[in-house]
Amino acid sequence: MAGDTIRVLVAKPGLDGHDxxxxxxxxxxxxxxxxxxxxxxxxxxxxxxxxxxxxxxDVVGLSILSGAHLELFPPIIEGLKQKxxxxxxxxxxxxxxxxxRPALKxxxxxxxxxxxxxxxxxxxFIKKAYAERQGRT
Numbered sequence: 087m088a089g090d091t092i093r094v095l096v097a098k099p100g101l102d103g104h105d106x107x108x109x110x111x112x113x114x115x116x117x118x119x120x121x122x123x124x125x126x127x128x129x130x131x132x133x134x135x136x137x138x139x140x141x142x143x144d145v146v147g148l149s150i151l152s153g154a155h156l157e158l159f160p161p162i163i164e165g166l167k168q169k170x171x172x173x174x175x176x177x178x179x180x181x182x183x184x185x186x187r188p189a190l191k192x193x194x195x196x197x198x199x200x201x202x203x204x205x206x207x208x209x210x211f212i213k214k215a216y217a218e219r220q221g222r223t
Contacts, residue, residue, distance in 0.1 A: 092216050094145040097125040097134045099158040107201075108149035111179065114205035115147075115212070131158060135165035143174060144219075145212055148195075150180040156189065163194045175215045179203065 096112045098105055105127050116122045123141045125134065138146050146166070148159060155178065166174055177197035178190065187198050197211045 092120045092145060092212060093141065093143045094120050094147055094212065095123045095125065095138050095141060095143040096147045096149065097129050097137070098127045098149050099129050099131060099134060099162065100150065100152050100154045101128055102150060102152040103127050104151050105149070107179065111147065111149070111205060111208060114209060118209045131161035131165055134162050135169055138166060138171055138174060139169045144216055145175045145177065148176065148178045150178065150182070153181065155182055156186060159190060159195060160193055173219065175212065175219065177212065
């Protein structure tokens with residue numbers, strides 16, 4: 087994790103082609119002073135991990151509407167760990183049922199944001215998590 091500019095990868099894993107929410111969040115993060123890399127739609131877990139590695143990101147934001155989060159998120163988390171990126175903050179947004187959230191938290195997803203979450207809440211969560219990682223709480 088480098089410098090004071092938070093580098094965020096916003097990714098759309100799986101076959102879901104709806105990316106309006108991801109683009110809104112990406113723009114809000116950028117407007118909040120973060121450096122944002124947006125992968126576009128239909129990314130494999132391997133592609134997301136490789137982009138996170140190549141772009142040296144501090145945060146990976148996963149946007150999912152397809153319901154495949156329990157299938158797609160574990161290989162992303164595991165891939166990040168295997169590439170030495172286990173300290174990267176991982177957040178998720180989209181259609182994620184309440185009953186799936188404990189399993190996602192247990193696997194390492196730190197923040198989960200559903201429909202209607204304000205972008206300011208997402209920004210503040212990321213800033214706080216980043217500051218904690220940097221030892222500046």
